[in-house]
Amino acid sequence: MIAALRRPQGMKSFSSHSLVQGFSGAIGNTPLIYLKTISEKTGFKIFGKAEFQNPGGSVKDRAALGLVRDAEERGLIRPGGTVVEGTAGNTGIGLAHVCRARGYKCVIYMPDTQSQEKIDLLRMLGADVRPVPAVPFENPRNYNHQAREFAESINNAIWTNQFDNIANAKAHYLSTGPEIWEQSQGQMDGFICSTGTGGTLAGVGRYLQEKSGGKVQVWLADPPGSVLTSYITSGGTLVERTGSSITEGIGQGRVTDNLASIVNDLSGAFTVPDSKSIAMLYELLDTEGLYLGASSALNVVAAVELARRMGPGRSKVVTILCDGAYRYQSRLFSKKWLASKGLSQSLPDHLRKYAVLD
Numbered sequence: 640m641i642a643a644l645r646r647p648q649g650m651k652s653f654s655s656h657s658l659v660q661g662f663s664g665a666i667g668n669t670p671l672i673y674l675k676t677i678s679e680k681t682g683f684k685i686f687g688k689a690e691f692q693n694p695g696g697s698v699k700d701r702a703a704l705g706l707v708r709d710a711e712e713r714g715l716i717r718p719g720g721t722v723v724e725g726t727a728g729n730t731g732i733g734l735a736h737v738c739r740a741r742g743y744k745c746v747i748y749m750p751d752t753q754s755q756e757k758i759d760l761l762r763m764l765g766a767d768v769r770p771v772p773a774v775p776f777e778n779p780r781n782y783n784h785q786a787r788e789f790a791e792s793i794n795n796a797i798w799t800n801q802f803d804n805i806a807n808a809k810a811h812y813l814s815t816g817p818e819i820w821e822q823s824q825g826q827m828d829g830f831i832c833s834t835g836t837g838g839t840l841a842g843v844g845r846y847l848q849e850k851s852g853g854k855v856q857v858w859l860a861d862p863p864g865s866v867l868t869s870y871i872t873s874g875g876t877l878v879e880r881t882g883s884s885i886t887e888g889i890g891q892g893r894v895t896d897n898l899a900s901i902v903n904d905l906s907g908a909f910t911v912p913d914s915k916s917i918a919m920l921y922e923l924l925d926t927e928g929l930y931l932g933a934s935s936a937l938n939v940v941a942a943v944e945l946a947r948r949m950g951p952g953r954s955k956v957v958t959i960l961c962d963g964a965y966r967y968q969s970r971l972f973s974k975k976w977l978a979s980k981g982l983s984q985s986l987p988d989h990l991r992k993y994a995v996l997d
């Protein structure tokens with residue numbers, strides 16, 4: 640029986656990972672994937688950091704651990720304490736996991752417009768989920784403000800404040816950035832990704848700029864409806880949001896403190912339309928076998944575009960594969976949903992077969 644499982648001589652084994660300590664130890668050290676068919680098709684060398692392989696399923700596991708560790712190191716939380724955050728997405732999932740693994744209670748405030756699936760998942764992970772009316776940031780009842788106030792009202796609690804707590808960017812400066820530099824052996828020309836809090840772009844971007852002595856260009860990719868492209872390309876004017884996007888977890892109406900730590904040192908920014916992101920999402924599945932969420936697909940479109948913009952001799956670009964499609968599949972692979980977003984025609988004929996849901 641076992642003999643049948645023995646590896647024939649010369650056959651390669653799967654790569655092995657080192658022994659790690661618990662959930663926290665399993666965060667990070669994700670592979671850097673060379674996107675072979677997309678690279679061959681475009682003539683550039685495009686690499687994706689496989690953040691969907693983190694144990695909580697997304698790039699935000701790193702931020703969650705960084706925020707909690709920072710509070711521990713600064714003595715802001717003691718064993719048995721409570722971690723509070725306002726989030727509707729991956730950060731909440733990361734925090735819920737990290738809290739279970741480190742013995743904290745986790746309280747998540749979110750707008751009551753979020754899907755039951757998201758609420759159920761966080762509850763299954765042991766979080767105390769508090770849906771509150773969806774009101775703008777300026778309103779004191781906004782979910783972020785409620786999270787802060789609740790944390791202030793109880794003992795031994797922290798509000799992790801993912802948008803403006805730069806422990807978020809620091810987590811990427813200390814882990815994701817060095818991993819990418821090492822995995823690419825410093826042989827890269829550009830780094831680009833979209834931003835929600837800005838933690839990933841700021842932390843990774845700053846590390847790569849420093850390590851390469853400014854050789855690696857760092858760019859921001861934006862979904863429609865976000866103000867950041869216009870802010871960066873106009874040299875600092877915040878304009879009204881126009882439009883919206885199918886992508887989740889990215890796009891911003893303001894410069895967060897995490898983003899502020901790099902925004903003036905970016906080489907540029909541009910917006911990627913949803914039509915291109917959805918086509919890339921299906922293409923990544925078809926040609927690379929990667930089942931990814933829409934922010935990852937947007938990032939790959941942007942990486943190809945950045946290589947094109949940088950011109951000859953600068954073709955190696957790294958981006959982030961933020962999470963898998965699993966959390967969004969009922970929409971992304973539904974014919975009805977694609978039609979409702981006006982995206983059915985964005986898919987080339989040979990990729991339509993993947994839209995298997997009605």
Ligand SMILES: Cc1ncc(COP(=O)(O)O)c(C=O)c1O
Pocket residue numbers: 697698699728729730833834835836837838839840887888889932934935961962
């Ligand atoms: C799916 C997804 N992609 C990208 C991001 C952006 O990451 P960051 O907050 O580090 O800018 C997020 C953030 O929540 C996300 O959930």
